[in-house]
Every structure is written in C-alpha cells, then in structure tokens.
Amino acid sequence: MRHPASAPAILEIDLAAVVANWRLLCRHHPSGAVAGVVKADGYGLGAQRVAPALYAAGCRHFFVALLDEALAIRAGLPGAMVAVLGGPLPGSEPDYTANDITPVLNNLAELDAWAATARQSGRSLPGLLHVDTGMSRLGLDPRELAILQADHTRLAGIDLRYVMTHLVSSEDPDDPLNHRQAERFARACAGLPPAARSFANSSGIFLGAAWGSDLARPGAALYGINPTPGRPNPMRQTVRLTARVLAVRDISPGDSVGYNATWRAARPSRIATIGVGYADGWHRSLSGRGTAIFDGTPLPLVGRVSMDLTTFDATDHPAVQPGSMLELLGPTQTPDDVAAAAGTNGYEVLTSLGRRFHRVYRPA
C-alpha cells in the first residue's frame, strides 16, 4: 500500500517476537537444530523479512513449499540450507544446482533424477529424503521405501542431508498415530544408510523426546499459533491487525445490515463499518460470528462479511466514531481465536492475510 491513509488496515508484524519464538523452540528441542519453515510467504507474514531475521538469530535451515519461494529468499541467507518441500519437478534440477537450493526428494523418480543430475555434474548434490509414515501425500510410500532399502546404490551421488517425515496429528498428544509414526520412522531409517533425521513440526516439538531429531521443522509456532491446543500458548503473538472505522450509522429497530439482510436491529443501533472484508482474508464464515476489539472489549460482528467491508454493532460503545481503530488480530483476539470463530485453523487465518494492508515491521 503506497500511502498508509489509503490502506484499509494496518498490519504490524513483530519480527522480534518471531525470533523469540524460534529461540523458545530451540530450547524445547535439545536433540538438534531448529529450522524455520517460511512457506506461503512466511505463513503470510513476509518470508523476505522473516527469513533474514531468523538467519540473523542463528537459524541455518529453511523450508519452503516451492522452488520460486526458495529463489526469493536464497540470496539473503548465505550458507544456509534452503529446502523445497514440494520436490524438484522434472526439468527444474538446474535451477536447484545453480542457486544452491536443496530439494526434498519425495519419491524414487525424483531421487533417480537428482542422482542422475549429480552424475552429470560430476559432484555429489545435497538432498533430503522424505519418507511417508502416515500422511499419504508426499514422501516415499512403503513399497518405494522397501525398494530403496534393498538397493542403496540409488542414493549414489546424493549427499543425504536428512531423512525426514511429517506428523499427522501432532497437535493431539493422545493420538496413537504419533507413536506409530515414530516407530515407522525409526524402522525406515534403520534400513537406510546412516543419515541425520528431521522429524517434528511445531506441535511435534512439544510431544516429547521420542519426537526429537537432528532438525525440527516448525512453522506455525514461529508465528504465534498455539502448538499445544487446549493448553496455554507458550508462543508470543507476532501480528496485530487494526482497521479504521470508515463510518458509523444509526439505524432503527427492524432495519437490516448487509447482504441478504441476515441481521436486523432489535433496538435503535449504531453500526460501525470497517474497510476490511473477505478479500483481505477476513473470512466470510465470520459472518454473524466474529468480533472486533475496541478498548479491550469485543464488538459483535453483525450481518455478512462483504468483499471489502465488515459491520459491527457499536451500540454499547458510544466512543466508537469514524476514525476509531478496531483490533481484528492481536494479543486480545489471536489468529487462533479468529480461526475458531471462522471454523478454520490459525494457519489459514495467517496465510490468508491480505495484500491491501499497510504493513509495518517491528525489527528483531
């Protein structure tokens, strides 16, 4: 946004809090290093700002989903591992070698292609090997794993940095899948050449020592999402989103607010309108359910969330006036809180954060 006054809202991003969260995760993962997962533009906070801040704090391993995301941050992270979770698509191998980007090898075809690239270039090339232990998305499936365990020569030319797997339900410590995946991962590694391991995501770090490894891969917790749902959040909040009230309207009993008249005033009411809507990641499913915080107290969201506008009942808050700032996200109403109201998770709230906000970064 070129001029703050033309932005519908101000998004303050606290890089110091992101770094503090990374340090806390390091203390909770004594078995090994802690990477920064900065896919989806650093979970919406801005990978080009988040990754260098983590790097300055000592983080030396970064994960993104796509090659383009890796290319965007590579130059600012000298000597660090920048790994692409999505795997190298056929033909993209030269982009990896030319830019020192490390692929996650998710199947035998990718492994063979990367080994062939290594042979052609006459040097060994770094790679991570992803083993599927329950997610059934990416990673070697049991059949492919058995083939590789029986024939380690397929890894020739590959500098195997980590063998990794990804937890299915780590935010639920009582889910038996957590133990089952730890067993499957141990068995997978036992049949492969000795290599460092990468296991836990954010919540996995809090499961216990059995999920420790040489490299944890947290994303969500870095950005303040609670890795231990149902228990107090050990992480610091990293974002504050405040929206300016554009207008305040007095309406009469029976008057409706917004598309399809889903809310009607039961009493003389004051309706405050902000310039943030579902196009800004303020989810339409918050219609009739969300709140905004004014002076520490919640104003109920009334009517439908529109593309660019949202309406709140300010009847009991006469101090709300045009120009007042309402807090949509922050310490009082966290991304996890908004996610609960919207029927999603904090990950989706953060990664949906719009491009129209005026962004202010608090340095680390």
Ligand SMILES: *Cc1c(COP(=O)(O)O)cnc(C)c1O
């Ligand atoms: C996204 C992702 C992570 C990070 O998960 P969080 O729950 O955000 O900590 C780690 N590993 C893989 C493979 C991922 O896709």
